[in-house]
Amino acid sequence: xxxxxxxxxxxxxxxxxLHASLAPLAHHFRxxxxxxxxxxxxxxxxxxxxLGARAVSGVELFYxxxxxxxxxLTATGFADEIDLQHVEDTRRxxxxxxxxxxxxxxxxxxxxxxxxxxxxxxVWRMLAPGGVLLVNETPNKYLPFDFHTxxxxxxxxxxxxxxxxxxxxxxxxxxxxxxxxxxxxxxxxYYELTSALQRPYTVEHENTRFRHKLxxxxxxxxxxxxPYPMYVIRKE
Numbered sequence: 001x002x003x004x005x006x007x008x009x010x011x012x013x014x015x016x017x018l019h020a021s022l023a024p025l026a027h028h029f030r031x032x033x034x035x036x037x038x039x040x041x042x043x044x045x046x047x048x049x050x051l052g053a054r055a056v057s058g059v060e061l062f063y064x065x066x067x068x069x070x071x072x073l074t075a076t077g078f079a080d081e082i083d084l085q086h087v088e089d090t091r092r093x094x095x096x097x098x099x100x101x102x103x104x105x106x107x108x109x110x111x112x113x114x115x116x117x118x119x120x121x122x123v124w125r126m127l128a129p130g131g132v133l134l135v136n137e138t139p140n141k142y143l144p145f146d147f148h149t150x151x152x153x154x155x156x157x158x159x160x161x162x163x164x165x166x167x168x169x170x171x172x173x174x175x176x177x178x179x180x181x182x183x184x185x186x187x188x189x190y191y192e193l194t195s196a197l198q199r200p201y202t203v204e205h206e207n208t209r210f211r212h213k214l215x216x217x218x219x220x221x222x223x224x225x226x227p228y229p230m231y232v233i234r235k236e
Contacts, residue, residue, distance in 0.1 A: 032101035139187030
């Protein structure tokens with residue numbers, strides 16, 4: 001069996017970053033059936049297994065990533081625990097309601113053009129009562145900076161055509177690229193996420209920094225101004 005680093009040396013840093021961000025949430029993964037929604041080639045699915053998930057199902061819009069991912073899982077020895085499936089429309093995943101104990105959406109929602117409610121609601125439909133939705137590595141659109149694509153101030157607040165124009169004129173986005181809408185230039189905000197969820201739910205608020213405690217005291221979401229918030233939401 002090859003290690004992740006052996007099979008995809010370019011993923012070594014990404015793999016370490018995923019472990020670092022998800023390891024504090026290992027208690028949510030242990031013994032659970034996890035859906036990796038927007039799984040790509042399965043790197044985040046592997047991390048879920050390594051953190052204790054009983055099984056992981058991954059769904060992905062792009063078939064080529066699934067094809068490569070299945071080879072990746074076989075080479076690294078995770079094919080028995082992880083099942084990757086191509087889904088042509090991830091707003092309509094062919095599984096029953098409440099199928100999963102945990103759903104991970106990692107570095108995903110910034111790549112879905114607004115409005116995103118249909119995708120969020122589909123994720124929520126598949127989550128079992130008592131299950132946990134984890135949203136990780138999606139930049140915070142409330143901050144006046146595009147951390148993801150252009151790395152420029154204010155562009156994530158501009159209308160899409162204007163932001164694209166700025167990106168191409170500054171050389172931050174190639175003019176021959178045709179994936180602007182899905183490039184991740186505009187992040188997601190807490191209220192955009194929670195307004196699409198059907199109640200009841202409970203948010204497990206971050207509480208590790210002074211700003212988290214301050215916002216909590218003010219009755220605001222603690223990660224409201226985190227550049228890359230981690231949202232942990234339990235379906236009641």
